[in-house]
Amino acid sequence: MKSLFLVLLAASVLGLAMSKTAPIVGGVSEPQEVTDDVQKAADIAVNLLNKNSELRGSLGAAVEKVSLVRITSVRTQVVAGMNYHLTLTMKDQHGKQFDTEVVIWGRPWLESSNAEEAWQLTKVNRLDS
Numbered sequence: 001m002k003s004l005f006l007v008l009l010a011a012s013v014l015g016l017a018m019s020k021t022a023p024i025v026g027g028v029s030e031p032q033e034v035t036d037d038v039q040k041a042a043d044i045a046v047n048l049l050n051k052n053s054e055l056r057g058s059l060g061a062a063v064e065k066v067s068l069v070r071i072t073s074v075r076t077q078v079v080a081g082m083n084y085h086l087t088l089t090m091k092d093q094h095g096k097q098f099d100t101e102v103v104i105w106g107r108p109w110l111e112s113s114n115a116e117e118a119w120q121l122t123k124v125n126r127l128d129s
Contacts (some may be wrong), residue, residue, distance in 0.1 A: 028077045028085060037106075038074050041084040044119045045104045058124045059100060065093040072099065081107035083122070099127040 032038070046068045049056050056063055073087035084104045091097045103123035110118040 026077065026079065028075050028083075030075070032074045032076060034071050034074055037082075038071065038076075038084060038086070041082075041104050041106055041119070042068055042071050042086055042088060044106075045084075045086065045088070045102045045121055046090065048104075048119065048121050049124065052121075055121055055124055059090075059092075059098070059126050063092045066090045069097055079105070081105055087127070101125040101127060 046066055049059070049066050056066070059066065067090060069089040069091055071086060072089055073085075075085040077083040077085065082105070084102075084106060086102050086104070088100050088102060089097055090100055101123065102121060102125075105120045105122050107118050
């Protein structure tokens with residue numbers, strides 16, 4: 001009887017672990033809708049790209065300024081804060097559009113005391129040339 005209970009318990013745990021709907025702590029979410037928080041993260045990412053020529057360089061040598069056209073994909077990851085995994089359609093100073101993947105790490109509770117630490121771009125990857 002005890003072994004049957006253990007087998008059923010193990011099967012239940014395994015079933016939960018393999019379920020697509022079971023959240024993984026620290027895992028990246030399924031694609032989501034654009035919320036106010038996501039829009040804020042995207043706007044800050046564009047702002048940081050425009051302020052930092054080294055980060056902007058990963059978009060191409062000729063890119064001097066970017067603006068956001070639309071957010072095409074959103075996934076989030078709970079860490080010590082929130083990672084926003086975004087695919088953004090942007091345009092450069094000449095109006096040429098391109099897609100870029102960014103990951104922006106947000107810790108909004110730091111905004112009042114240390115704005116630079118509150119939001120950091122941890123990945124910038126241009127998807128097309």
